[in-house]
Amino acid sequence: MKLDKKFWNDRYLAETIGWDVGYPTPPLTKYIDSLKNKNIKILVPGAGHGHEVIYLHQNGFKNVWVCDWSEEALEHLHQQIPDFPKDRLICDDFFTLDLQFDLILEQTFFCALNPNLREDYVEKVFNLLNTDGKLAGILFSIQFNNPNPPYGGTFDEYNELFKDKFIIEKMETAYNSIPQRAGNEYFITLRKTRL
Template sequence: MNYWEERYQKGETGWDAGKITTPIKEYIDQLTNKNLKILIPGAGNGYEFDYLIEKGFKNVYVIDIAETPLENIKKRKPEFATHLLHADFFSLETKFDLILEQTFFCALPPEMRPQYVEKMASILNPKGKLAGLLFDFPLTSEGPPFGGSKEEYINRFAPKFEIKKLERSYNSIKPRENKELFFIFEVK
């Protein structure tokens, strides 16, 4: 069984905030174009998905390699079953206007970071944005979650993205206070 699916089945999901997190909620709240095609990669239980749907965004998709959290979302939003993609993010071929990152980047083995940047850039429409949260604590061999720094993120993403924002998140949930950066990167 896949490592992640096993974690969900055993209920070992320390990353799961149980509801949409404040930084992602507040970012969504200021979006005005309800037609944006949005992806939540490595969505897990995908509370952002429900929130977006309830706010009137209909062109929203999640992708995850673990089936259990997708089944959970399906129970909550059965009419959107076709928007729940049970697949490897790196196999995606369709394009999006906005991709929301939260604890997916840090879940991947660090050696996959260059592929993450490439793939994200390749599945965004012109002017498309990758936005969300990245952890701000030292990268060690221990993880997931694997850490990183503002400097590392700039070096990694700047070749493919315009760094519109990358700063200490002021509205993190308590356990992540002072440990994450909020960012908006626009594809070049």
């Protein structure tokens, strides 16, 4: 299966977006609520309809950026928050981004990528983050054994992937997952190492 721009955009056009729960999930909103500085530069990659982007925007975060290569998804998000700066809705391949952020929020983007891109994802997130920047959010903690996304993983696999470039501050079963994902996801906060 070719997980390219057309694949994802077609899913939004056909409204076959089973991953979209329709609201910002508690692991993300609780984390966002804990952030004191609303001026930090935040990236939400593979945001889709971007419920957490709307939450950030409505809660006064001033420097939020979105990347998704589905124009359909980003148009939907624009309609929801028309006053969100349009030049921060980047319709492009995440791997081509050339910007710097303090925080990258992860939810069902990593698991949507072909697993052979995982090392590239780690490298890219590392390069996109400022010194002491963080990757935070959710990773599935189970294997789906399915040829299509979502692709899951294990603690050991994630630890091995991230350990050389990130300090694993937290990688533990989320206590506040939505019911359909309860017990099946890790909440993570990973801080970029100073190499």
